[in-house]
Each structure stands twice: as structure tokens, then as C-alpha cells.
Amino acid sequence: MRKTLWLVAILALFVISVAPQPTEAVNEDRFEPLRRFSQVLDLVEHNYVKDISRKELVDDAVKGMLEQLDPHSTFLSTDDFKEMQEATSGEFSGIGIEISMEKGRLIVISPIEDTPAYKAGLKAGDIILEINGESTQSISLMEAVSKIRGKRGTDVILTILHKDATKPDKVTITRDTIPIISAKSQELEDGILYLRLTRFNENTTREMHKALADYNKDHTLKGLILDLRNNPGGLLKQAVSVADTFIDKGLIVYIEGRDKASRMDYDAAEQATDVNVPMVTLINAGSASASEIVAGALKDHDRSLLIGERTFGKGSVQTIIPMADGSGIKLTTALYYTPSGRSIQAEGIDPDILYPFVAPADDKDDTDRFIFREKDLNRHLENNGHDTKAIAERNEKAKKMLDRDNQLRLGLQLVKGLPRIKEIK
Known part of the structure; x- marks a missing residue:
């Protein structure tokens, strides 16, 4: 002493x-x-x-100090630091879920599409009470992530309290490799493209530009529906470059920390990949962080009509700081602001048209609403060539998507009518 x-x-x-x-x-x-x-x-x-050991005591003290700051600041062990790098690079092993710690409760922000968690029916707002029978009440966020992740083929048992439910459910989920295909597209009608972004990782903008370029090879793009529902966010720079695709000039977002002089502006620049067609964007409570940057910029620039429900409201920026021993800290260093100067922290982005999702009468869980398979991917290898049967299958796919998604149906009607609406203005 x-x-x-x-x-x-x-x-x-x-x-x-x-x-x-x-x-x-x-x-x-x-x-x-x-x-x-x-x-x-x-x-x-x-x-x-x-x-x-003293090291363990100090590590735990650092964890406690950071986690008392806000739900997103945390200590990263060497393994945690490595896993976070993998999660933004495009592939990792686990169940495919974005979680947060809110008031001591482990909350699902959003399951990632086409992953075991998504297929098991986990939804935004679910509370994870137990992981493999162990309570989540006293564990840290990174400890929860570590317990949920694991080798491909192994199981994890989660005790889930669904939103508005009175009784928890035990869900057994088999872990898998989570390849993050972050941009998916589907033609809805001639010239109208549905473009869904599932998260913002290192490949998102590139994948989105490829989807748009592939469509433009054989079609004339007349209107776009950008779907950011249940997109939990990701990398700030990817959010900026995605928004920059649809905004040709002006401020996209700015971030500001405790020192006002630290403000950083991110502006749009005119480029060959710019898309200028009429546009509708779908959002909901699972649209968080980077998704809200894109939605906020599109709204402030009057570039897109926003339809759906208020977004999650995560308006803070985390910086990953590596430590000498291979560990790191994730520290909230700034808030981000929309071009109009509005922080959406704990507030969210309101849609222009509030239009809650209504699940189809035959399937209240609606777990297959956004399921894409190999045959749905752009430029997939055809089994029997490009023929009328393939076109009919694509049309049927679009019809099924529209039949099961009231928000998408409204989006299609509005994106088709936007040119006329602008004339009326």
C-alpha cells in the first residue's frame, strides 16, 4: 500500500x-x-x-468506470477488440444480433437479416433476461456479446421477454458464420428498384453502388425505395458515403464533442455515382445510428420522403481506442447532428408519414418478410439461363413482398407519384 x-x-x-x-x-x-x-x-x-490478481481488479474497475458513463462506452478485452474488428469487416461467428445495455437491461436493437437470430424471431425491443441460464442483470455489454457469440454449430439458449409479453420464452439458437451482405435489391415494377441496407460495414457503399450499376445495365432507373428498417447502424464513414450517393452538395452530418472547436463536418460532393431519381425511405424503431445519419440527411435536404415509424434515437459517436496490451476502449466522444443542427440523441428521426407496419393476417411473426436467398442476389449464377421463367419468378417475388408489407406498398405508390407531387408544389 x-x-x-x-x-x-x-x-x-x-x-x-x-x-x-x-x-x-x-x-x-x-x-x-x-x-x-x-x-x-x-x-x-x-x-x-x-x-x-491486481490486473483483474484494475480491468474490472476500468469496465465499471466506462459502463457508468453511457450504454455504449465499454472496455474491450483483447478478444473483444478482435471481435469488434471482425464485425465491421464483413464476417464473424455468432447468431447475428445487435444489442445494447439500457438501464441495466440487455436490449435487442435489431437482429441482422438472414441470420439465426432473425430466423428465431428475435425483434427490436426484446429483453434478454438470461444467456445459457445465467442472468444478464449484472454483466457488461461486452461480456454479453462474448457469451452469445461462439463457434459455428454450437447452441446458445436465450431467455427472451418480447415486447408487450407477460411471460418470457426460452429460445435455442444455433450459431453460424454471419456473412454480412449489407446491400440487397429487388425490382418492384419497371424502373422502380427496392434497395435494402441491412447495416453499415466496410463494404456497404461498394455493394450498394454495385447493385445500382447492375440494375442500370438493363433498365432505366425511375424511382428508388431505400429500406433502412431494422438496420442497427455501423461505420460513420459508410453512412456519409451512402448519403452522398443521393445528395449532390451540402452538409450531410457533423459531429461535435465536449470542445466546440472539435466540430467535424461531412459534406456531399458531386460524383459519377450520384442517384437523382425520386426516392422514398422506409424507417422504424430498429433503424439506429448510421441509419439515422442517412435518414436525417435525406430529410433535411428534402431529398427523400420518409415513411414508417420513429427511429431508435442513437445520436452518439463512439471512438475505438487501442491500448498497448491489445485491449481497447470504446468511448463516446461526440454527438452527431443532422444538417439542420438537430441532435437526435434519445429522440430519433420522425417520418414524414407515420405509417406503422401491419403484419399479414396469416403470419403475425412475419419472419420471412425480408428473407433473401442466393436466387434473389444480383448477378447470381442462373441454373437455366436468362429466360421468361426467370423474369416471371422475379415478378412473383416482388408481388409477394408487396402483398406482405403495407409500408412497402405505400412507398411504391408514393415514389411513383413524387414527380407529379413536386409539380403541384
């Missing part, structure tokens, strides 16, 4: 020697909490009923 206090004292003297004329009282206040921490650390290390 004396050695620890001696080191703190030396550190205090060093800080005093380089600080610009600090008072003794100020420094006393500044280092008193460190002395208290050192005392508690020493007491626990020598008197706790179990033997715990």
Missing part, C-alpha cells in the same frame, strides 16, 4: 511541475479520488475472501 501511495505522490509532483500555475487546493482535490481508489484496491487485494 505504501508503494502505491508513494507512486501516486510522485505522479502528483510531476503533474504539479508541468501544470500552468495550479493551486495546492486544486491538486489536492484532483488526487484525493486516486488515493481512495488505491486504498480500496489494496484492501480488496489483501483481504477479499478469494485471491484476485
Whole structure:
């Protein structure tokens, strides 16, 4: 204990020697909490009923400090840091779910499409009460992620309380490799393209541009429906480049931290890949973070009509800071603001037309509403060539999607009518 206090004292003297004329009282206040921490650390290390290493105690203290700040700041162990890098690169092993810690409860932000979690019926707003029989009440966000992830082919049992349910359900989900195909498309009518973004990883803009280019090879794009529903977000730069595709000039988003001088603006620039056709964007409570950046920019620039429900409301920016030992911290360093200067933190983006989703009468879970398979992907290998049968199958696919999705049906009608609506204005 004396050695620890001696080191703190030396550190205090060093800080005093380089600080610009600090008072003794100020420094006393500044280092008193460190002395208290050192005392508690020493007491626990020598008197706790179990033997715990100093490294483990300090790591846990750092975890607690960060997780008390907000739901998105957290400590990343070496394995956690590696997993986070994998999650944004396009593939990882797990069940495919985005989660957050809200008021001590583990909440589902959104399941990722075509993944085990999505197919098991997990939905935005579900509360995860247990993981493999262990309560989630006292674990950290990264610990929860670590417990849910695992080797392909293994099972994880989640106890889920669905929104508006009175009884929890136990759901067994088999882990799999989660390839993140982040941009998917489907022609709805001649010239009207449905474009769905499932999240914002390193490949999103490239995949989106490819989908648009492939469609333009054989068709003339007349209107676009951009679907951001249940997109949990991802990389800021990808959100900016996606929005830049539809906005030819002006501010897309800006971020600002505790120091007002730290403001960073992200502007649109005219480019060959710009898309200028009439546009409708679908949003809901599962549209979070990067999705809200895109939706907010499109709305503020009057570039797209927003349809659906209010978005999630995550308007904070996290910076991943690597540490020397291979671990890292994810720290909330700024808030982002729409071009009009509005922060949507804890507020969300309101649609221009509030239009809740109504599940088809024959399937209240509607788990196959957005399921895409190999045959639905652009430029997939045809089994019997490009013929009238393939065209009929695509038309039938679009019809089924429209039959089961009231928001998409409204979006189609509005995107077709937008040119005339603008004339009336």
C-alpha cells in the first residue's frame, strides 16, 4: 500500500511541475479520488475472501468506470477488440444480433437479416433476461456479446421477454458464420428498384453502388425505395458515403464533442455515382445510428420522403481506442447532428408519414418478410439461363413482398407519384 501511495505522490509532483500555475487546493482535490481508489484496491487485494490478481481488479474497475458513463462506452478485452474488428469487416461467428445495455437491461436493437437470430424471431425491443441460464442483470455489454457469440454449430439458449409479453420464452439458437451482405435489391415494377441496407460495414457503399450499376445495365432507373428498417447502424464513414450517393452538395452530418472547436463536418460532393431519381425511405424503431445519419440527411435536404415509424434515437459517436496490451476502449466522444443542427440523441428521426407496419393476417411473426436467398442476389449464377421463367419468378417475388408489407406498398405508390407531387408544389 505504501508503494502505491508513494507512486501516486510522485505522479502528483510531476503533474504539479508541468501544470500552468495550479493551486495546492486544486491538486489536492484532483488526487484525493486516486488515493481512495488505491486504498480500496489494496484492501480488496489483501483481504477479499478469494485471491484476485491486481490486473483483474484494475480491468474490472476500468469496465465499471466506462459502463457508468453511457450504454455504449465499454472496455474491450483483447478478444473483444478482435471481435469488434471482425464485425465491421464483413464476417464473424455468432447468431447475428445487435444489442445494447439500457438501464441495466440487455436490449435487442435489431437482429441482422438472414441470420439465426432473425430466423428465431428475435425483434427490436426484446429483453434478454438470461444467456445459457445465467442472468444478464449484472454483466457488461461486452461480456454479453462474448457469451452469445461462439463457434459455428454450437447452441446458445436465450431467455427472451418480447415486447408487450407477460411471460418470457426460452429460445435455442444455433450459431453460424454471419456473412454480412449489407446491400440487397429487388425490382418492384419497371424502373422502380427496392434497395435494402441491412447495416453499415466496410463494404456497404461498394455493394450498394454495385447493385445500382447492375440494375442500370438493363433498365432505366425511375424511382428508388431505400429500406433502412431494422438496420442497427455501423461505420460513420459508410453512412456519409451512402448519403452522398443521393445528395449532390451540402452538409450531410457533423459531429461535435465536449470542445466546440472539435466540430467535424461531412459534406456531399458531386460524383459519377450520384442517384437523382425520386426516392422514398422506409424507417422504424430498429433503424439506429448510421441509419439515422442517412435518414436525417435525406430529410433535411428534402431529398427523400420518409415513411414508417420513429427511429431508435442513437445520436452518439463512439471512438475505438487501442491500448498497448491489445485491449481497447470504446468511448463516446461526440454527438452527431443532422444538417439542420438537430441532435437526435434519445429522440430519433420522425417520418414524414407515420405509417406503422401491419403484419399479414396469416403470419403475425412475419419472419420471412425480408428473407433473401442466393436466387434473389444480383448477378447470381442462373441454373437455366436468362429466360421468361426467370423474369416471371422475379415478378412473383416482388408481388409477394408487396402483398406482405403495407409500408412497402405505400412507398411504391408514393415514389411513383413524387414527380407529379413536386409539380403541384
